[in-house]
Amino acid sequence: MSRPVLLLCQFAVAVVALALWQFFATVPVFGKVLLPPFFFSTPIDVAEQIVKWFSTGTIWKHLVITLWESILAFTIGSALGVLVGFWFARQPRIAAIFDPYVKMVNALPRVVLAPIFTLWLGLGIWSKVALGVTLVFFIVFFNVYQGVKEVSPTVLDNGRMLGMNDRQLMRHVYWPSALSWMFSSLHTSVGFAVVGAVVGEYLGSAAGLGYLIQQAEGIFDVAGVFAGMFVLSAFVLLIDYGVTLVERRLLVWRPVSTEGRG
Amino acid sequence: MAAAEPAAIALDDATVAFRLADSRLYTAVEKARLTVANGEFVAIVGPTGCGKSTLLNVAAGLLKPASGQVAIFGQPLTGLNRDAGYLFQADALFPWKTAIDNVAIGLEITGAPQQHARQRAQAFLTSVGLGGFGNRYPHMLSGGQRKRVGLAQVLIRDPRILLMDEPFGPLDAQTRQIMGNLLLELWNADRKAVLFVTHDLEEAIALADRVVIMSAGPSARIIGDWRVPLARPRDISEVRMEKEFHELHREIWSVLKDEVMKGYAQSSEVAEAV
Numbered sequence A: 001m002s003r004p005v006l007l008l009c010q011f012a013v014a015v016v017a018l019a020l021w022q023f024f025a026t027v028p029v030f031g032k033v034l035l036p037p038f039f040f041s042t043p044i045d046v047a048e049q050i051v052k053w054f055s056t057g058t059i060w061k062h063l064v065i066t067l068w069e070s071i072l073a074f075t076i077g078s079a080l081g082v083l084v085g086f087w088f089a090r091q092p093r094i095a096a097i098f099d100p101y102v103k104m105v106n107a108l109p110r111v112v113l114a115p116i117f118t119l120w121l122g123l124g125i126w127s128k129v130a131l132g133v134t135l136v137f138f139i140v141f142f143n144v145y146q147g148v149k150e151v152s153p154t155v156l157d158n159g160r161m162l163g164m165n166d167r168q169l170m171r172h173v174y175w176p177s178a179l180s181w182m183f184s185s186l187h188t189s190v191g192f193a194v195v196g197a198v199v200g201e202y203l204g205s206a207a208g209l210g211y212l213i214q215q216a217e218g219i220f221d222v223a224g225v226f227a228g229m230f231v232l233s234a235f236v237l238l239i240d241y242g243v244t245l246v247e248r249r250l251l252v253w254r255p256v257s258t259e260g261r262g
Numbered sequence B: 001m002a003a004a005e006p007a008a009i010a011l012d013d014a015t016v017a018f019r020l021a022d023s024r025l026y027t028a029v030e031k032a033r034l035t036v037a038n039g040e041f042v043a044i045v046g047p048t049g050c051g052k053s054t055l056l057n058v059a060a061g062l063l064k065p066a067s068g069q070v071a072i073f074g075q076p077l078t079g080l081n082r083d084a085g086y087l088f089q090a091d092a093l094f095p096w097k098t099a100i101d102n103v104a105i106g107l108e109i110t111g112a113p114q115q116h117a118r119q120r121a122q123a124f125l126t127s128v129g130l131g132g133f134g135n136r137y138p139h140m141l142s143g144g145q146r147k148r149v150g151l152a153q154v155l156i157r158d159p160r161i162l163l164m165d166e167p168f169g170p171l172d173a174q175t176r177q178i179m180g181n182l183l184l185e186l187w188n189a190d191r192k193a194v195l196f197v198t199h200d201l202e203e204a205i206a207l208a209d210r211v212v213i214m215s216a217g218p219s220a221r222i223i224g225d226w227r228v229p230l231a232r233p234r235d236i237s238e239v240r241m242e243k244e245f246h247e248l249h250r251e252i253w254s255v256l257k258d259e260v261m262k263g264y265a266q267s268s269e270v271a272e273a274v
Helices: A003-026 A043-056 A058-090 A092-107 A110-121 A125-149 A153-161 A166-184 A186-203 A209-218 A222-250 B052-060 B099-108 B114-127 B143-155 B173-190 B201-207 B243-273
Strands: B009-019 B025-036 B041-045 B067-072 B084-087 B161-165 B193-198 B210-214 B222-227
Touching: A003 A043, A043 A058, A043 A222, A058 A092, A058 A125, A058 A166, A058 A186, A058 A209, A058 A222, A092 A125, A110 A125, A110 A186, A125 A166, A125 A186, A153 A166, A153 B084, A166 A186, A166 A222, A186 A209, A186 A222, A209 A222, B009 B052, B025 B052, B025 B193, B025 B222, B041 B052, B041 B201, B052 B067, B052 B084, B052 B161, B052 B193, B084 B143, B099 B114, B099 B143, B114 B143, B143 B173, B173 B201, B193 B201, B201 B210, B201 B243, B210 B243, B222 B243
Parallel strands: B041 B193, B041 B210, B084 B161, B161 B193
Antiparallel strands: B009 B025, B009 B067, B210 B222
């Protein structure tokens, strides 16, 4: 299938789905509207809502907040994950001692931490950042840990035979290996940063995309809920595209682009 | 071989043992006695799994012998062998570095300025026939090309000893010959001491000054040592046509054959036991 045909088909799917939605929400079939607008809204109402958000500019504030929270959560979570992952991988004894606790915390569904974070850090962005950090941290941590552990012994011996000292081995062997594992899980960890931000906002906040959806839901504004969801998907797609660009730049030395190992 | 000059590598009754998972002691190599004179090219041949690579790792300082002595240019070896460059059997290039960076790193870690290191690296890449491939990452190179980069990576440090662990093992027959000739050509320039491990007797005779045979493991021993009477410089494919080559090959093979069969029988026993 050529690219234009593929794009056309993909576009057709959206058109058909939206048309069916609009049809069943407005035209009665056998005297009954199958998708009552009160519960399902209509594509036109949703589109109007989105246009209104962007034309009045109210959406930007929320988008910027969510973006900020995601970036902070990703940066802090990654930094901590790299540090601790490195530390544990180089100190097996420390790793062994903390192992059950790491597993325990990782097993915990992170959503339950949201109220605690709200209590500790308030309704501002930091409680959302904290939630995102707990999600991102473990992805990065496990990948970096694995990356340092699974450095090829031959490559390591080669480094030593070439005369590298411990610091140089760190810089030229362990570090690139760990980073490559971290980058290969970039999609997953960035995705989780956004999840942390949005879920946090949804559970209690004064701004952000999650807040927008939650507010609309509170007043049975279904069009607002759907509009929020569409904006959120577009937002995530854009970020994901950005990650793909970064990844292509950073992992040029990889034979094939690997899926996230998160 | 001048008597006053200490040997580049001298193994004196080196025994290497490993602790197995079930805490039994496995003796890989027993009482190996081997000297490589400065400028001499020695090949070790033996059946699969006889501990050839183990011996090489001992000479490199990557493994410590359980008993016996290792001396490098007359000095007892402690820690890694800083005089040696090691060409590994498996891919050992840094996959995240381009070919030229892989070669330059050997100089950079000694504190050489980057500019200088890269210029030297380019010269070495050219000498192994990869002058135009500096910007490729290892995965964009063929197996033979990766070996060439590996060779340049080792040689740029100008080690006095070259240790080679079946370096051309994974390559196809034609590439092996080309690489063999390249190695001889580079070696001929400054005649480093070489310890070359292979399971290919023909390759060993074609390349080396001396061929050393090991018995089948465990507790592998050195059971034979032949001088190769072929003149240098050699061409790998032509040298195989000579009469001396065939005579030596027949002589060594008569000894090696039994060990190969023993090694083969043992590995199939192990396979059955598993």
